[in-house]
Amino acid sequence: MSAVDDVSGLTGPARDKVFQKELVTLIPHLRAFARTLTGDATQADDLAQDALIKAWDARLSFQLGTNMKAWTFMILRNQFYSDKRRSWRSTQLDQEAAERTLMAVDDPESPVALDELRQAMAVLPAEQREALILVGAGGFAYEEAAEICGCAVGTVKSRVSRARKAVQGILEAGAYDRDGRAAGEAMGHILGEAERLSASVR
Amino acid sequence: MMGVGKVPFIGNRKGHTALKRDRTTKYGEEVRPRADGMIDQQQNSAGQRPAEGLDEARLRQRAIGVKLRQMFDEVVNEPVPDEFLEILRRADGGQSGER
Known part of the structure; x- marks a missing residue:
């Protein structure tokens, strides 16, 4: 896949720029994932923002040209569970919410x-x-x-x-x-x- | 760095093509709504063409699927709050220091 090769060799600010450009396009999807996951708009945006920061901080571990959407969703999901572990017990059925x-x-x-x-x-x-x-x-x-x-x-x-x-x-x-x-x-x-x-x- | 190191690297695993960007997805359903308002049947796997009298349960599942996507897309289509872009602006300024 030549498109992948084109970006995979980038380094430094040029790479950051490419990474960021794609990351920005994923923000609406991250927000939607967070919203449907948490069911709460405020909590969701906090979660999505945390995920965005983590994705940016971890950008060097991401290989450009691979599926950034899946990668960021995984980050958001992991964040969701680590927040949840901190505040709630993680149970099979969320009895309290029910x-x-x-x-x-x-x-x-x-x-x-x-x-x-x-x-x-x-x-x-x-x-x-x-x-x-x-x-x-x-x-x-x-x-x-x-x-x-x-x-x-x-x-x-x-x-x-x-x-x-x-x-x-x-x-x-x-x-x-x-x-x-x-x-x-x-x-x-x-x-x-x-x-x-x-x-x-x- | 807030534990991001724990996030597994998911691209480029040997033998993995599942995460290719252009993979088509099907929402895991056997059916999709058609533009004419009818419900179209579309098998994931080789399956029998559904009977005319659509199974009530399937109809309901499809309805739930449509609604679920609507719920998700509603948020996708919202304008992105500025705080999000601000995060990246700050990150970028701090990181590359140029521009």
């Missing part, structure tokens, strides 16, 4: 709550959530997601599959219905919206 969410939903005064999918995502175990985000939204192949998460491809596949089933189950159970909506309406809502969206996508 309880907070359910409480918020039960509260009729609850202001414009997160939409149903966000809520469903929030109660997924973190590793299922990240797998679903990477493969289902981030555009990564299973192999790439496995590299990012540091696990086997089969593990990613099974996490994605379990995450999908869980999200669907949560939505269908109507656990997040509010304002007297009938059970299962969350799913109906998503179906309707997806239909509307798919009309405008691609």
